[in-house]
Amino acid sequence: MKRLAISLSxxxxxxxxxxxxxxxxxxxxxxAPAADENAGGxxxxxxxxxxxxxxxxxxxxxxxxxxxxxxxxxxxxxxxxRPTTTLSWQDIVVVPRKAFIKSGRLELAPIAGITVNDxxxxxxxxxxxxxxxxxxxxxxxxQGQYFVKQLSTQAELVGLQFNRISTMNRYLYGGQFNMxxxxxxxxxxxxxxSIVHWEIWALGGIGVTLTENISRDPADQDSKAFKxxxxxxxxxxxxxxxxxxxxTVNFALRDYLIIDKYEPLPMGGVACTDSVDCKAKAPGVVVxxxxxxxxxxxxxPTKFSYKTPR
Amino acid sequence: MLLNKHRFALLVxxxxxxxPLAAQAQRKSPLxxxxxxxxxxxxxxxxxxxxxxxxSTINQDYFHTVMIGARLAYHITDWVSLGLFGNFGVAQVSxxxxxxxxxxxxxxxxxxxxxxxxxxxxxxENALQQISSIMGAQLEWTPxxxxxxxxxxxxxxxxxxxxxxxxxxxxVKTAGAVARSCDTAAPQDETNPDKYVCAVKGxxxxxxxxxxxxxxxxxxxxxxxxxxxxxxQLNPSGRDVNGDGQADKNDLSWTHTLLLTGNLTVxxxxxxxxx
Numbered sequence: 001m002k003r004l005a006i007s008l009s010x011x012x013x014x015x016x017x018x019x020x021x022x023x024x025x026x027x028x029x030x031x032a033p034a035a036d037e038n039a040g041g042x043x044x045x046x047x048x049x050x051x052x053x054x055x056x057x058x059x060x061x062x063x064x065x066x067x068x069x070x071x072x073x074x075x076x077x078x079x080x081x082r083p084t085t086t087l088s089w090q091d092i093v094v095v096p097r098k099a100f101i102k103s104g105r106l107e108l109a110p111i112a113g114i115t116v117n118d119x120x121x122x123x124x125x126x127x128x129x130x131x132x133x134x135x136x137x138x139x140x141x142x143q144g145q146y147f148v149k150q151l152s153t154q155a156e157l158v159g160l161q162f163n164r165i166s167t168m169n170r171y172l173y174g175g176q177f178n179m180x181x182x183x184x185x186x187x188x189x190x191x192x193x194s195i196v197h198w199e200i201w202a203l204g205g206i207g208v209t210l211t212e213n214i215s216r217d218p219a220d221q222d223s224k225a226f227k228x229x230x231x232x233x234x235x236x237x238x239x240x241x242x243x244x245x246x247x248t249v250n251f252a253l254r255d256y257l258i259i260d261k262y263e264p265l266p267m268g269g270v271a272c273t274d275s276v277d278c279k280a281k282a283p284g285v286v287v288x289x290x291x292x293x294x295x296x297x298x299x300x301p302t303k304f305s306y307k308t309p310r
Numbered sequence: 311m312l313l314n315k316h317r318f319a320l321l322v323x324x325x326x327x328x329x330p331l332a333a334q335a336q337r338k339s340p341l342x343x344x345x346x347x348x349x350x351x352x353x354x355x356x357x358x359x360x361x362x363x364x365x366s367t368i369n370q371d372y373f374h375t376v377m378i379g380a381r382l383a384y385h386i387t388d389w390v391s392l393g394l395f396g397n398f399g400v401a402q403v404s405x406x407x408x409x410x411x412x413x414x415x416x417x418x419x420x421x422x423x424x425x426x427x428x429x430x431x432x433x434x435e436n437a438l439q440q441i442s443s444i445m446g447a448q449l450e451w452t453p454x455x456x457x458x459x460x461x462x463x464x465x466x467x468x469x470x471x472x473x474x475x476x477x478x479x480x481x482v483k484t485a486g487a488v489a490r491s492c493d494t495a496a497p498q499d500e501t502n503p504d505k506y507v508c509a510v511k512g513x514x515x516x517x518x519x520x521x522x523x524x525x526x527x528x529x530x531x532x533x534x535x536x537x538x539x540x541x542x543q544l545n546p547s548g549r550d551v552n553g554d555g556q557a558d559k560n561d562l563s564w565t566h567t568l569l570l571t572g573n574l575t576v577x578x579x580x581x582x583x584x585x
Contacts, residue, residue, distance in 0.1 A: 160427070183461055
């Protein structure tokens, strides 16, 4: 008998627990008066939520106004499913929040890129961006670059076809200070199954690039080639695709205007004598170095919270 | 008897627990299997796209070809379409690289060295290859569609598409008169300049890959931009490429021609609205 009493007590306790859990999910109409009281008496998000939505979190399919019932008919499918729906007003908003907040966060973005506009020499760029977002649309940042060169086929053919040797520089390292702005924000549907948010940005920067001659005569490389720290303004456009709360994929096309010096041609048949002399006689050039790159943006802190109510 | 009571109590307890869990299992958001966007304009599905515009080759060695063009596409579904395109060269703009190479050659028409393969300035200029037209057909995939805001004020629908695969017929000519076609055998005389140069002419078949986007103005008119890579067997200099000491058809090599085009396109019939 005692065991029976204990069993029944357990049943009652479980019944009470499950009923409480169901009420917390907003499954019962009994929650409506309480929510009304909260809306009127409490501040903060809860009160704001109460203003924006009916007292009950569930759609009231028996509402005399008929509006919620109409919504469910459109969204919930056949009428037979009505009694089981728990579609919440809080699931439906007129203007969804931005999926990703950058303001006050730090972006660490490893980058890999390639120069796209030089016929003779190609540079692979490996870089890291460190950006701080002052607002959601404005940021300042630093970029450090490391370059790896590769001569193009055309650089070899110009000798075979025209009996000429190209004048070229290679890039070693670089650094930039950047300011960026986001003028375009958008979202797209992936085969109409999911929504991805993205943005287009533009930036300008100023920095330096360490360059070095590739001597026309390979025998002169050690004695006459010189390095140059070239002032490098830059500008570019790019985009971010937001994958998670802390991860983006970034694409960009950027023009680094390298104010550089090339190996001088022999003047009057007389070549420069050493690296100092060659650098002094080197003509200045402005090289448009277009780089297309892709990167991954990782954000710190890794999570964010919305400051305004939904 | 006591055992039966216990079993009954246990059954009641299990039913009490299981019933809400079963209900929860049935709880499924009505939005779960819904499309991402409802009641949207079907801007592509079962529509024909007709456009005209202009473009240019980019990243070429010797000439940027400025082109005008047209495009016709039928969008079989919202995300796949079959397109035809034709771009026709109207101007050939010398690249900076061409200028530096050609200007380094002897303007008097003589070789500056005793190296036989070194051309004179006119001979080098005449043999450079130019693109007359690029025409073809392509399959287009449109996985990305959406809308964007510009400065939070202007809103536009857009789509991104991929071109893969495409076939292209590239028609080429030389910049000037060249004594010998690349289809004829090269002279064996080492001192004959014609040994080292030949005319690349005619239509070369190749492939095409690309990406593009449309930005819509309403439901009928859109601005389309496409960046494509046309791959065909060409020889931009008309000179020796494979290093065998002469220029002929064996010097044709698979060459990438990047083409950037913009089109103003019209879609018809009217866009339907999705469920």
